[in-house]
Amino acid sequence: RLAGTRHYSNGPPLPPRYETLYKKYSEVRRVLGAQRLTLAEKILYSHLDNVEESLLSGGRDIRGNANLKLKPDRVNMQDASAQMAILQFMSCNLPQTAIPASIHCDHLIVGSRGADDDLSAGIETNREVFDFLESAAKRYGIDFWPPGAGIIHQTVLENYAVPGLMMLGTDSHSPNAGGLCTITIGVGGADAVEALVGAPWELKAPKILGVRLTGKLNDWVSPKDVILHLAGLLTVRGGTGYIVEYSGPGVETLSCTGMATICNMGAEIGATTSIFPFTEASSRYLQATRREQAARDAQLLQQFPGKGSAEDAFFKFQADEGAQYDQLIEINLSELEPHINGPFTPDLSTPLSKFKQTVKEEQWPEKLSAGLIGSCTNSSYEDMTRVESMLKAAADAGLKPAADFYITPGSEQIRATLERDGTLETFTEAGGIVLSNACGPCIGQWKRHDGVEKGTLNAILTSYNRNFRGRNDGNPETMNFLASPEIVTAMAFAGSTTFNPVTDTLTTPDGKEFRFPAPHGLEGPETPFETGKESLGVLSQPPNPDVEVAISPSSERLALLEPFDAFPASDLTGLRVLVKITGKCTTDTISAAGPWLKYKGHLPNISTNTLNTAVNAATGEVNVAYDLDGSKHTIPELAQKWKEEGRPWIVVAEHNYGEGSAREHAALQPRYLGARVIVCKSFARIHETNLKKQGVVPLTFVEEADYERIEAGDEVDTVGLYEMLRNGGVGEVSLLVRKAGSGEEFVIPTRHAVSKDQAGFILAGSALNLLSRGL
Numbered sequence: 001r002l003a004g005t006r007h008y009s010n011g012p013p014l015p016p017r018y019e020t021l022y023k024k025y026s027e028v029r030r031v032l033g034a035q036r037l038t039l040a041e042k043i044l045y046s047h048l049d050n051v052e053e054s055l056l057s058g059g060r061d062i063r064g065n066a067n068l069k070l071k072p073d074r075v076n077m078q079d080a081s082a083q084m085a086i087l088q089f090m091s092c093n094l095p096q097t098a099i100p101a102s103i104h105c106d107h108l109i110v111g112s113r114g115a116d117d118d119l120s121a122g123i124e125t126n127r128e129v130f131d132f133l134e135s136a137a138k139r140y141g142i143d144f145w146p147p148g149a150g151i152i153h154q155t156v157l158e159n160y161a162v163p164g165l166m167m168l169g170t171d172s173h174s175p176n177a178g179g180l181c182t183i184t185i186g187v188g189g190a191d192a193v194e195a196l197v198g199a200p201w202e203l204k205a206p207k208i209l210g211v212r213l214t215g216k217l218n219d220w221v222s223p224k225d226v227i228l229h230l231a232g233l234l235t236v237r238g239g240t241g242y243i244v245e246y247s248g249p250g251v252e253t254l255s256c257t258g259m260a261t262i263c264n265m266g267a268e269i270g271a272t273t274s275i276f277p278f279t280e281a282s283s284r285y286l287q288a289t290r291r292e293q294a295a296r297d298a299q300l301l302q303q304f305p306g307k308g309s310a311e312d313a314f315f316k317f318q319a320d321e322g323a324q325y326d327q328l329i330e331i332n333l334s335e336l337e338p339h340i341n342g343p344f345t346p347d348l349s350t351p352l353s354k355f356k357q358t359v360k361e362e363q364w365p366e367k368l369s370a371g372l373i374g375s376c377t378n379s380s381y382e383d384m385t386r387v388e389s390m391l392k393a394a395a396d397a398g399l400k401p402a403a404d405f406y407i408t409p410g411s412e413q414i415r416a417t418l419e420r421d422g423t424l425e426t427f428t429e430a431g432g433i434v435l436s437n438a439c440g441p442c443i444g445q446w447k448r449h450d451g452v453e454k455g456t457l458n459a460i461l462t463s464y465n466r467n468f469r470g471r472n473d474g475n476p477e478t479m480n481f482l483a484s485p486e487i488v489t490a491m492a493f494a495g496s497t498t499f500n501p502v503t504d505t506l507t508t509p510d511g512k513e514f515r516f517p518a519p520h521g522l523e524g525p526e527t528p529f530e531t532g533k534e535s536l537g538v539l540s541q542p543p544n545p546d547v548e549v550a551i552s553p554s555s556e557r558l559a560l561l562e563p564f565d566a567f568p569a570s571d572l573t574g575l576r577v578l579v580k581i582t583g584k585c586t587t588d589t590i591s592a593a594g595p596w597l598k599y600k601g602h603l604p605n606i607s608t609n610t611l612n613t614a615v616n617a618a619t620g621e622v623n624v625a626y627d628l629d630g631s632k633h634t635i636p637e638l639a640q641k642w643k644e645e646g647r648p649w650i651v652v653a654e655h656n657y658g659e660g661s662a663r664e665h666a667a668l669q670p671r672y673l674g675a676r677v678i679v680c681k682s683f684a685r686i687h688e689t690n691l692k693k694q695g696v697v698p699l700t701f702v703e704e705a706d707y708e709r710i711e712a713g714d715e716v717d718t719v720g721l722y723e724m725l726r727n728g729g730v731g732e733v734s735l736l737v738r739k740a741g742s743g744e745e746f747v748i749p750t751r752h753a754v755s756k757d758q759a760g761f762i763l764a765g766s767a768l769n770l771l772s773r774g775l
């Protein structure tokens, strides 16, 4: 029986979790009338803080215009990004998070010799970070998944995702949970903190890209191929500003974990998130993962008729009939073939039947060095048992993989279940190396032992989701291709990138021809998933104010945050141009990743990489800036020197400043070192927002030619900035420039895109200052 109290005219009582949602949805309907809505809109808009104000904030045309102020249901954080999120949350001085949250220790474990060794080594190397995260989790009542418990997205799918939920995750592949009919969006730490303190989280209403699936996948084709194909069609930018919503009869043929794989890789086309409707497979997955109540609730809602309207399909978790999509793509699953994407970009998509020819034409390596399967993208029971069927057939023929073969289970739950059901044994008997339940080679945490040195050209195939240059092993010459686990496995046996398991054969030790039978597996285990090691995963712990959050004052990896100063009660005067940058300036240029990842929780230490690959416009030198006396420094050194001298500064740059990612360190670091203004020809949108959240003012030139008139060392006063901020973002701002040598003065007009809320952030010193003030 459903718990709950409210009875609607012709429906059963609602399960408590859906009651609030339905109330909000009724408000949405009141504001929008009979307008047909997509599934994504229904769930998203039903999480609005102030429905009417948000929906109408951009006029009647919501998508692409309205500023949605959303109240997510929960926040999930991975260990690398959780550090700064927690540090920011701590500076708000709250006793607990306003909504449920979880921390997952997965990114910091290096994949090397195999699960046990790697896990103990990873725990040892990162002990202080894990201790910090665990103690913060205890203090603030956050679920804690220690190293070895699993990869964030797999754990979230298994434990937290239920239809109709809205979640934020501090990782770009968080939309994985869209496979279970949730809206889950990847964000930076500062955004996560907004939700954690109970403040509304703002999002420009996304457009909706519909993907209608028909038909049924053939033997060698897997859900991964849907998104590999789509990435080829849409490119890495094709989904920007969109939610991808799947529909059509083909959806019913997919497993829940298969749908999650497709949503996971929506990040590769730049989509805000992706979502599938609720299906029978979703229900089966909820049951297999021991969430019978959630399955029953969702099933009952399927019969719920809404407020008397047959069209009101809210709780069917489907789009309204006739709902409009901003773009619509149709994919016939029956006609789809396996795809292989790469190297170096996930949208370079080649159908398997053409891959051999492409490898030869492009002169990509024919020898395959390693095949890696699993990760948050592809380690479901279905994926693993399909591969198992291939391994068994190959073993019967006396074959072993010719290339190194690695398996990364996505969670302890899936690992323990595969162990129970004998699948892991099949992997190890075939010579596969089972790595720990962590990100490992997917995030560059891979110690190779095959003698492939940095700089050596080689090819690997993974069933992961991302394949930027150097992503897996830090070697820019490693050509990394993405495919389904089945295709990765087949090629690993062949040791060749030109092998096509559909048409080609291998030769067995006794000289016979062997053709892989079509893979087959089980969607889920016949008995529910094993929970695995009991010590893993501390859930629903009450906050405990007596727990001290573990940060050693001498730590090189963690440091408490000091709040930034508020904006002065006047315009800014005496700013100096630290550096004028030419060419691209991405978030990588501003805050490099790689070895710097280990300082993510230590703002002073990570700030020593600030702009360290920026090109000085005056000299063409990389990472060089000149002090007012002409002395030469690295950019971060001079920034630090000026910080100590109390000299605030400004950066001048060209187009698309801050392109790349939502990396909040790219805004935090300059702010920490004393940046007050960035003026450039144009900004990347997310970074521009991040700057404002950290209290840095982003301005663009009205006349691009003014870029030429302002130089490093020039002195700058803002004119009209304080007034504009006090007027909630209304008003013009210009820069009064005083040339360093001649003292000549002139005014440069600028533009800004500061909203009322953002003006408040900047005046307070940062969004966090403002938030903590209101708490």
Ligand code: F3S
Residues within 6 Å of the ligand: 106, 107, 151, 152, 153, 171, 173, 375, 376, 377, 438, 439, 442, 443, 464, 465
């Ligand atoms: Fe981890 Fe790679 Fe997924 S880094 S969260 S396994 S995308």
